[in-house]
Amino acid sequence: MTDTDDTTASTNGTAVSPRGAATLADWLAARSDAELTDLLRRRPDLAVPPPATIAVLAGRAEQRASVARAADNLTSLDFGVLELLALGRADEVPVPRATLQEAVGSRATKKTVDATLDGLRSVGIVWGDKTSLRIVPAVVAAIPWRVGRSAEPVETLDEAGITAALAGLQTAERDILETLAKSSSIGRTRDAAPGTPPDRPVQRLLAAGLLRWIDDETVELPFQVRQVLRGEAVFDPTSLAAPGVAGRKHKPADINAAAAGEALELVRHCEDVVKALGEIPAPALRAGGLGVRELRRIAKTSGIDENRLSLLVELLSAAGLIASGTPDPAPTTDTGENYWAPTTAVDNWLTAPVARRWHALAAAWLELPRMAWFIGMRDANDKPVAALSEEVRAPSAPRDRQAILGLLAELGSGHSADPAEVSRLLAWRRPRWGARLRVHAVERTLEEAATLGLVARGALSSPGRALLHGGDAESEMHASLPEPVDHVLVQADLTVVAPGPLTPDLLEQITLVADIESAGAASMYRISEDSVRRALDVGMTAAELHSLFATRSRTPVPQSLSYLIDDVARRHGRLRAGVAASFVRCEDPTLLAEVLASPVAASLALRALAPTVAVSQAPLREVLGELRAAGFAPAGEDSSGALVDLRPRGARVVTRRKAPARTPAVATDAQLDAVVRTLRAGDLAASARGSGGIRSDGSRASSAATIALLNAAARERSSVTIGYVDAQGVATHRIVDPVSVGGGQLDAFDPASGAVRRFTLHRITSVARVDP
Numbered sequence: 047m048t049d050t051d052d053t054t055a056s057t058n059g060t061a062v063s064p065r066g067a068a069t070l071a072d073w074l075a076a077r078s079d080a081e082l083t084d085l086l087r088r089r090p091d092l093a094v095p096p097p098a099t100i101a102v103l104a105g106r107a108e109q110r111a112s113v114a115r116a117a118d119n120l121t122s123l124d125f126g127v128l129e130l131l132a133l134g135r136a137d138e139v140p141v142p143r144a145t146l147q148e149a150v151g152s153r154a155t156k157k158t159v160d161a162t163l164d165g166l167r168s169v170g171i172v173w174g175d176k177t178s179l180r181i182v183p184a185v186v187a188a189i190p191w192r193v194g195r196s197a198e199p200v201e202t203l204d205e206a207g208i209t210a211a212l213a214g215l216q217t218a219e220r221d222i223l224e225t226l227a228k229s230s231s232i233g234r235t236r237d238a239a240p241g242t243p244p245d246r247p248v249q250r251l252l253a254a255g256l257l258r259w260i261d262d263e264t265v266e267l268p269f270q271v272r273q274v275l276r277g278e279a280v281f282d283p284t285s286l287a288a289p290g291v292a293g294r295k296h297k298p299a300d301i302n303a304a305a306a307g308e309a310l311e312l313v314r315h316c317e318d319v320v321k322a323l324g325e326i327p328a329p330a331l332r333a334g335g336l337g338v339r340e341l342r343r344i345a346k347t348s349g350i351d352e353n354r355l356s357l358l359v360e361l362l363s364a365a366g367l368i369a370s371g372t373p374d375p376a377p378t379t380d381t382g383e384n385y386w387a388p389t390t391a392v393d394n395w396l397t398a399p400v401a402r403r404w405h406a407l408a409a410a411w412l413e414l415p416r417m418a419w420f421i422g423m424r425d426a427n428d429k430p431v432a433a434l435s436e437e438v439r440a441p442s443a444p445r446d447r448q449a450i451l452g453l454l455a456e457l458g459s460g461h462s463a464d465p466a467e468v469s470r471l472l473a474w475r476r477p478r479w480g481a482r483l484r485v486h487a488v489e490r491t492l493e494e495a496a497t498l499g500l501v502a503r504g505a506l507s508s509p510g511r512a513l514l515h516g517g518d519a520e521s522e523m524h525a526s527l528p529e530p531v532d533h534v535l536v537q538a539d540l541t542v543v544a545p546g547p548l549t550p551d552l553l554e555q556i557t558l559v560a561d562i563e564s565a566g567a568a569s570m571y572r573i574s575e576d577s578v579r580r581a582l583d584v585g586m587t588a589a590e591l592h593s594l595f596a597t598r599s600r601t602p603v604p605q606s607l608s609y610l611i612d613d614v615a616r617r618h619g620r621l622r623a624g625v626a627a628s629f630v631r632c633e634d635p636t637l638l639a640e641v642l643a644s645p646v647a648a649s650l651a652l653r654a655l656a657p658t659v660a661v662s663q664a665p666l667r668e669v670l671g672e673l674r675a676a677g678f679a680p681a682g683e684d685s686s687g688a689l690v691d692l693r694p695r696g697a698r699v700v701t702r703r704k705a706p707a708r709t710p711a712v713a714t715d716a717q718l719d720a721v722v723r724t725l726r727a728g729d730l731a732a733s734a735r736g737s738g739g740i741r742s743d744g745s746r747a748s749s750a751a752t753i754a755l756l757n758a759a760a761r762e763r764s765s766v767t768i769g770y771v772d773a774q775g776v777a778t779h780r781i782v783d784p785v786s787v788g789g790g791q792l793d794a795f796d797p798a799s800g801a802v803r804r805f806t807l808h809r810i811t812s813v814a815r816v817d818p
Contacts, residue, residue: 070182071104073173075729081168082725083718088169089116093713096721098778099728107170110184116169117188122474123154125189126286127162131172131179132186132193140178153286190477191269192231203255205280208271211254219247223256226267227275238265277484279470288474291457291467296503298460302526305507309404309499309523310547312358314565316367316407317396318348319358320388323368324696327377327385330370335435336386338422356421356433357494359386363434364410366701367392370434373697386434387697400547401524408498408513412448415441419490446482450491451514454506462504465489499523536599540607542571555594558584573607578614579674583681585688588615619681621673628669630660630680646676720799724778727798731767731779753787755813760784769812770805781816 074082082103086093091112097103106112120128130149134141150159163179166172174180186193203211212220226233237248239262244253248265251257258266273280281289326347328340336359344359345352362368366389373387395403417440421433431437453468454461469488473480495501500510509526513519528546534556535543542560545568547553559581560571581591591611595603621641622631632638635657641647642654650662650672662669666682673680713721759766766784771777782794785802792805 069104070108070170070173070180071101074104074107074170075100079719079722079726082722083715084168085170086713086718086721087715090713091115092170093718093721095774095776096724097728098724098776100725102728103725108182108184110187113171113182113184114188116171117185118476118478120166120171120476120478121288122281122477123158123162123286123288124166125191125477126150126153127159127166128171128181128185129189129191129193131181132189136179136181137183137186140174140180143177143179146179150286188478190480192266195266195269203268203270205270205274208256208274208280211256212271212274215256216247219251219256222247222251223267223271223275227272231267231269231272232260233265233267234263235265236263238262273473273480276481277486278480279466279473279483279485281470281474289467289470291453291463291471293457293461293463293467294504296460296462296505298508301460301502301505301507302509303528304502305499305509306523306526306528307499308497308502309509309527310400311565312407312498313400313403315348315350315354316358316362316403318350319344319355319362320367320392320396321696322347323386324388324698327373327387327697327699330384330386331432331435333432333435334370334384335432335437337432338430340386341433353419353422354497357418357497359433360414360416360418360421360438361407361411361498364414364416365395365406367395367406369699369701371699371701373699375697377697385697385699387699389701390698391701392698399524399550400527401520404499404509404523405513405520408500408509408519411494411498412513413444415439415443417443417490418494442482446479446487447491447495448514449476449479449483450488451495451500451506451510454501455511455514457505459508459511460505464504465492468492533598533600535601536595536603536607537601538604538606540573540604540610542573542599544569544571552598558586559591559594573610575610575614578611579618579679582615582618588612591615614679617679619679621678621680622683623666623669623673623680628662628664628666630662630669630673632658634658641673641678644676646672646678723798724780727780727796728778731781749807752810752813753807755815756784756787756792759815760786765816767812767814767816768805768810771809771811777811 074085077085085107089107089112092103092106097106117125127146127150130146131141133149134145147156147159154162163172170182171185172179172181212223215223222233235248236242237246238252238259242249244250248257252259252265256268256271258268260266267275270280270282272278322344326343328336328344331337341352341355341359344350345355348355350358359368368386369389370384370386373385377385395406398406416438418433418438420431420438420440423431425431425437449472450468453472454463457463465488466485469483469485472483472488476483492501492504495510500507500513506514507526509519509523511517512522530549531544531546532549532552533545534548534552535545537543541563542556544556548556548569556571558577560573560577562569563572564570578591582588588611592603592608595607620632620634620637623629630638630641630652632641638654638658638660642652642660646652647660650664650669652660652662654660664672670680670682756766763783765781767779767781769777769779780796780798782796782803782805785793785795787793787807790807792807792810793802794805795801796803
C-alpha cells in the first residue's frame with residue numbers, strides 16, 4: 047500500500063476509509079486481507095499461535111521482543127526515518143507527512159521516503175494514513191543510536207582522524223572510551239561541567255572530539271568513534287545514503303579456475319586429515335572438543351597449517367565425516383574415553399568424485415552454526431578456544447554468511463569487493479548487526495569462503511553462486527575443475543609428474559606405486575623400493591607395473607625404474623606369510639633357514655614345521671611388519687595362496703544417522719490466508735450483538751443449556767457466536783451455523799474456513815445467538 051492509497055478493504059474485501067484510525071488495532075482492521083497476509087509473512091512470530099482477533103494481533107505487533115526481531119532487518123535509512131518520527135513524538139501523536147519530509151531535507155528524495163514508509167508500514171512499525179504518521183512505541187528503543195543525534199552538528203573527525211586521535215591517548219583516557227564502547231555510549235561525570243581543569247581525561251577527550259558534551263554531567267561517545275573502538279565498519283547513518291562499493295572486475299573463467307584449484311586442495315587436505323585421524327584417533331576433551339596438542343600433532347603429520355586445519359576438522363565434523371566416539375579398532379593406548387576419528391560414512395566420501403566431495407563440505411559450511419576462526423582465540427578464562435568445542439558455536443553464523451555472500455552475488459559475475467567495503471555496506475543495511483559484521487569478521491568469513499572455493503580473488507565463483515541460490519553447485523564445480531589427464535611424466539630421478547588431476551583409475555594406480563611429494567594443479571610423486579613393494583603386496587605383478595609406465599608415461603621410462611621394479615619383484619613373495627595364527631612358507635629352504643636364524647625369529651616366536659614352513663602366534667600383519675623391518679620382503683597370502691591387501695583402513699567410529707536439522711517451518715500463503723480469515727471471523731464474532739447468551743462453567747446445567755441452544759439454532763438454521771478453546775489452549779470467538787449436535791461434538795458451518803467443522807462440546811466456553 048502506498049501513501050496515495052486512500053482506501054483499504056473491510057472484512058469481506060470491500061473498500062473502507064482508514065482515516066481517523068485512533069489505534070493500531072483500528073488501522074490494522076482497515077487493512078485488506080492481502081496486506082494482513084503480507085504483514086504475517088514479514089513478521090511470522092505474530093501468527094504463532096494464530097491470534098484470535100485484530101486486537102490480539104495489534105498487541106503482539108507492539109511488544110518489545112517482536113518489534114526488536116522486525117527491527118533486525120531494517121536499514122539505516124529506515125532507522126533514520128524512524129528517528130525523525132520519534133523526535134516528532136509519533137509514538138504519542140500523529141506527525142504530518144510534510145513535517146517528516148521537511149526534517150529529512152535534502153538527505154533523501156520524497157520518492158525514497160515514500161518507499162521507506164511503505165516498507166515500514168508493511169511490517170506494522172509505522173501506521174497511519176497518507177497525511178499523518180504514527181509509530182509503535184517499542185521501536186524507539188530499537189534504534190541503534192541515541193535518538194536526536196541526527197539533529198546535532200555532524201561529527202568533525204573522519205575514520206582516519208579518529209584512528210590517529212586514539213593512537214595518542216593515555217591509558218586513563220582509553221579506558222574511559224573502552225568502557226563507553228561496551229555500554230550505552232552515554233556516561234555521567236562531573237568532569238563534563240564548565241570550569242573543570244583542562245588536563246582532566248574527560249576534558250581532553252572532549253577537546254579532541256572523541257567525546258560529545260550533552261550537559262554539565264553527561265557526555266556521549268560519538269557513534270563513529272564507537273564503531274572504530276569496536277572494530278566495526280565506519281559510516282555516518284545521518285546521511286541516509288548507502289555506502290558505495292567500488293570493487294574490481296575479473297573474468298568469470300579466471301574466478302572459477304582459481305576456485306577449482308582451491309576445491310582440489312581442500313579435498314586433498316581433508317583426505318590427509320581423515321588418514322591422520324584414522325591412523326591415530328585423537329582423544330576428545332572432557333568438554334568434547336579437540337585439544338591444542340592433538341591439533342598440532344595432526345598439523346605436523348599432514349603438513350597443514352594449524353589455522354587451516356581448524357577449519358577442516360570443523361567441516362569434516364559438520365559433514366558427518368569425523369565424529370567423537372569409540373573407534374574400531376580401538377587405539378593401543380585406549381583409556382576408555384571418546385576419540386575423534388573418521389566415521390563409517392567417510393569410505394563412500396573418499397571414493398566419490400571430487401565435485402561431490404567438495405559439495406558435501408561446502409554445503410556443510412554454509413549451514414554451519416559455528417565460527418571456525420574463533421579457534422585459538424582466548425576465552426573468558428584466558429584459555430585458547432579448542433576446535434570442535436562449544437565455545438566455537440555461533441547460531442547467527444549461517445545468516446551472516448548468507449548476507450556476506452549475498453552482497454557479492456548482487457555485484458554481478460566476476461565483481462570483487464574489499465572486505466572493508468562489504469562490512470561497511472552490510473553494517474549500513476543491518477545496523478543492529480554491526481557487532482557481528484565487523485571488518486575482521488567479514489575478512490575471516492571471506493577467507494573461509496575462499497578456502498572452500500566459493501570465493502576467489504574477492505568475487506563469488508559460479509559454484510558459490512549456485513550453492514547460495516539453491517542451484518546445482520556440484521555440476522558447476524565439475525564444469526570448473528580442469529579436465530582429468532590420463533598420462534604422467536616419469537623422470538630419471540624416479541619422480542612422476544602429473545600435469546593435472548589424474549583420471550580416477552590412473553590416480554589409484556599411481557598413488558599405489560608412488561608416494562606423493564607435492565600436490566596442486568600439477569602433482570609430483572616419488573617411486574621407491576617401499577612403494578613398489580606396496581603395489582606388489584596388493585597383487586600387482588612386475589609385468590603390470592612395466593605396462594603401466596610404458597603406456598601412461600609421455601616420457602621414456604628410465605632404465606633405473608625398470609631395474610628397481612625387477613629387483614623388488616624378484617625378491618618379493620619368495621617368503622610367504624599366512625594365517626595359522628600365522629605361518630611363513632618359502633620354496634627356498636635356505637631363505638627360510640636364514641629367517642629362523644635371525645633375531646626376528648625370536649621376537650615372533652617362529653617355529654619350523656618343515657624345511658619350507660614355519661608358524662608363529664603373532665598376527666599376520668605383525669609378522670609381515672617385523673620381517674620387512676628385518677630386511678626381508680614377505681608377501682601376505684590367504685588360505686588359497688592368493689595375495690591379500692593388508693594395508694590398514696584406519697579406525698572408524700560408528701555413528702547414528704543424524705535426523706535432518708529442524709528448520710523453522712515457514713507458513714504458506716494458504717496458511718496465512720486462513721489465519722487472516724480467523725482474525726476476521728473473531729472480530730465479527732466479538733462485534734456481533736447476541737441474545738440468549740450462555741457461558742459454560744462446566745456444570746451439567748450449563749452444558750445442557752448449551753446443547754439446547756445449539757440444537758435450536760440447528761433447527762432454525764440460525765447463526766450463533768461461540769467461544770472456543772482449541773487443543774493448543776488458544777481461545778477464539780467465531781460465528782458459526784450449527785448443523786448437528788451429538789456424541790459430544792458440534793458440527794457447524796464455519797464461514798471463516800468455508801467448510802463444516804467439528805467442535806468438541808466441552809471446549810465451548812460460551813454460546814450466544816446472533817441478532818440479524
